[in-house]
Amino acid sequence: MEKEHQIFGIRAIIEAIQAGKEIDKVFVQKEAQGELMRDLMKVLKRNSINFSYVPVEKLNRLTPNNHQGAVATIAPVSFHDLETLVEQVLESGKTPLFLVLDQISDARNFGAIIRTAECTGVDGIIVQKQGSAPVNGDTVKTSAGAVFNVPICKVEHIKDAIFHFQGSGIKTVAATEKTDDTIYDINFNEPLAIIMGSEDRGVNPSVLKIVDNKAKLPMFGSISSLNVSVACGAFLYETVRQRR
Template sequence: MRWFFYFAYICTMETKTSKIFGLRSVIEAINSGETISKVFLQKDLTGAISNELNGLIAQHNISRSYVPIEKLNKLSKNNNHQGVVAEISPIEFADLDAIISTSVEKDKAPLFLLLDGVSDVRNFGAIIRTAECAGVDAIVISKHGSAPVNADAIKTSAGAAFKIPICKVDHIKDALFQFQAAEIQTVAATEKTDNLIYTIDLKIPTAIIMGSEERGVNPSVLKMVNAKAKLPLLGEIESLNVSVACGAFLYEATRQRL
């Protein structure tokens, strides 16, 4: 029965519409309080209605990208998109302040995961699944440059995205300030250190930061963290897939805490 549930769930997610298109449709969705992950706008789009939409996007601090019309045609399956396609998040994002306050009151030391620019949807989904299995209290992503929480991410997470709080912040630095103010140590995964993850005390309240697939953790973020750590690489390949590396980091925390 359990396997049947997951099969039915995945099929449902594949057919569920998670995009809306058309200028007025997207404006109404924002005004009605829909959780918009990202808005894709046609380059050089002009007019009073597009200006109204851009104003709403700025007002609600929604992530946006300017793309060629071919991209919009693909996203909307050649429907009349009028130069705009929006992705609706299937989840409600959690408030980071509230999550931190609740987590520090628990008996166990909280464990958080920050994703600094992870943009591949399937990597994101795999990370969500691993984080939920490892008992992470919440995942933090930035509003800009992060993979959307869409049907592909939900499917890859095997439904874990509905079971773990996901918080959006304007910038990862904002979350770092909040964690450090709450005396939660911040540990960045980076090759720019001699410290292995196994030498870091992860039994205390901790937030682990994983970087993007291409550049890793942003240098400005690295300057702020309490500690840096890496995994040993014994072969000829110089790096691991971010979702694999994230799993190794999280389960080292789990091993220390058991």
């Protein structure tokens, strides 16, 4: 984690949030006590900021400074408002292509996906505030700088984004093995949002219930799944192929 992208110390983090800094994630020491820590937790929950409990050893690795049980990462990019972005893309006259990441938690996978998204003309990437990979130095590096070129939106719930797409005339297609349709059976040549699931669980079952289509990649080996960034690349390049 790049040091200029982190804040350490409970009071410093609270002040940064209140000053409107773009906090991406906060690492909080497990079982940390005290009134100040309780204040921090209230502020994090009130502002829907992504946080996770970690052992003190992780915090010690993140910073040599006195962290008081909390280290925050500042996003190196500004996040976009979903509704505004969708409106802009629809007004531009091009066929929209959005990517929804349902709790992908590995920063390097996230970075690799952003890089492919930039190469395939994705108009925006949507992630959930809680449980998603942080936009940190690893993400920037793995994306080869593409993170600065593709708008990223953070939403409270993935389902809200899907309902918004559907209400805007944008078809939603989830990548999942739980279907008979492959990516070659789906029409990607229309306004589209592709939903990719987390590394271990795939797309959330409650999300699968509300999407317009489900699609899988044909698999011929003995291993039943691809790395999520590779699978995402296959979906995006099938979209490019159909739209050419």
